[in-house]
Amino acid sequence: MFFITGRGFFSKILLLNFFRGLIMVVPLYLHRVRMIKVHTGDPMNNAISTEPRFFQSVIDAIPYLVFVVDEDVRIYHMNETASRFFGEGAGRVYMKRSGESLHCIHSTESPDGCGRSESCRDCIMRMCVNEAMRGHRIHHRQTGMRFVRDGHSPETHLLVSASPFEFERKKLVLLILENINELVELRECLPICANCKKIRNDENYWESVEHYLSTRHDLDFTHSICPECKKTLYPELGGKNH
Secondary structure (H helix, E strand, O other), X not given: OOOOOOOOHHHHHHHHHHHHHHHHHHHHHHHHOOOOOOOOOOHHHHHHHHOHHHHHHHHHHOOOEEEEEOOOXXXXXXXXXXXXXXXXXXXXXXXXXXXXXXXXXXXXXOOOOOOOOOHHHHOHHHHHHHXXXXXXXXXXXXXXEEEOEOOEOOEXXXXXXXXEEEEOOEEEEEEEEEXXXXXXXXXXXXXXXXXXXXXXXXXXXXXXXXXXXXXXXXXXXXXXXXXXXXXXXXXXXXXXXX
């Protein structure tokens, strides 16, 4: 996993919904940041609303990879989360296409780079950016992508969000990549033992349902006994509720 995620599975679902709403606001703020005048009578409100660092702080607070890109998905700007992801090489990704910066496995299939190979025609990230620019509205698409990292290229499930805006007569797109591997895992069929109900993990080991879910999705369990099992285990209790 190379994205920052919140603690707790249900917290992550809330974060996903929150930041999907946030990307609707940020482009509008960026477009008007130099013109906005807040007539509230509060000097502090005016200072915060027109301060460029406020916009950067909002972008940096998003715990997903956030980029400002053009129609060719060249990176003009990124948030703090993206900078940490690239590490020392963060400064070298500006004005590069996203596939080249993220080491997409298809970015080297053509000598012309990202977006030029046959595989790139079906690139969801590029399609979202282009559709956002053409339709002037927000686009969300779920996709599985492979990025080369440390010699490996595992599939990563992403929610790609693209929101168009214009700044100083330049058409740009706010591109957000959210890692949804954990959400996808819950939708998949889990191999579970028909007798003891243990789940087989990716390493081919069997573990209890509680352990499997708690180690992957930060779920806590509380145990009780259903009526049928109570009759089997404690017949002497009969219909007593204790």
